[in-house]
Amino acid sequence: xxxxxxxxxxxxxxxxxxxxxxxxxxxxxxxxxxxxxxxxxxxxxxxxxxxxxxxxxxxxxxxxxxxxxxxxxxxxxxxxxxxxxxxxxxxxxxxxxxxxxxxxxxxxxxxxxxxxxxxxxxxxxx
Amino acid sequence: xxxxxxxxxxxxxxxxxxxxxxxxxxxxxxxxxxxxxxxxxxxxxxxxxxxxxxxxxxxxxxxxxxxxxxxxxxxxxxxxxxxxxxxxxxxxxxxxxxxxxxxxxxxxxxxxxxxxxxxxxxxxxxxxxx
Numbered sequence: 685x686x687x688x689x690x691x692x693x694x695x696x697x698x699x700x701x702x703x704x705x706x707x708x709x710x711x712x713x714x715x716x717x718x719x720x721x722x723x724x725x726x727x728x729x730x731x732x733x734x735x736x737x738x739x740x741x742x743x744x745x746x747x748x749x750x751x752x753x754x755x756x757x758x759x760x761x762x763x764x765x766x767x768x769x770x771x772x773x774x775x776x777x778x779x780x781x782x783x784x785x786x787x788x789x790x791x792x793x794x795x796x797x798x799x800x801x802x803x804x805x806x807x808x809x810x
Numbered sequence: 811x812x813x814x815x816x817x818x819x820x821x822x823x824x825x826x827x828x829x830x831x832x833x834x835x836x837x838x839x840x841x842x843x844x845x846x847x848x849x850x851x852x853x854x855x856x857x858x859x860x861x862x863x864x865x866x867x868x869x870x871x872x873x874x875x876x877x878x879x880x881x882x883x884x885x886x887x888x889x890x891x892x893x894x895x896x897x898x899x900x901x902x903x904x905x906x907x908x909x910x911x912x913x914x915x916x917x918x919x920x921x922x923x924x925x926x927x928x929x930x931x932x933x934x935x936x937x938x939x940x
Contacts, residue, residue: 711902714899715899717895718892718896722892725885725888733869733872736865743855752855756848756851756852756855763841763844763848766841766842766845797852797856798851798856800856801852801855801856802855804859805858808859
């Protein structure tokens, strides 16, 4: 005889209450980042980092701007998921919740600043 | 039996390092390093957008040799996490769990990550970019 309620079994979300959502998001963002990361890494390697005008022109191309926005958002989400797991594994007690909140804040800010910067360059006439 | 008397599995400090365990914790280390790398990427983008002076200042920070060393190591962290991440996705498909397979895929990850890092370093150093 199972002690689980029929509702709990029907929802299938397990004891943590969110099922495989975290695990699945980590995997989907991982696949996206493998592609976006390789694109960005090998684009950057060929670029002259000292030449700001050329970098701005490169970012301002619509395809590059779109891929960069995707990269920043996907990386921030993947990083948010991963650092959260690390924090939950090693940090306990009074520090735990403030740290988890701080990680969320840092990632939200990083994602926003990154996207705003790309949009400024792409459509803001920088 | 009281809590203090229970048999324990061997402590991490006396457990012989194996490729499986070393690569596993390395995935976590490189992931944490890449989280810092995300902040660096955002800083770089924001400095680019902010203007000539801000970007020159950012280049000054990023070009300092201790930062350069960290960035070069960061290239390895990136390729390692990428290769081992693909290994994880392979495992997620339910394959590759036999000990011999796990060891082999571990070495493939390590060799691939080193090779990609050397390739990237070579291109960076010869391209005159960095």
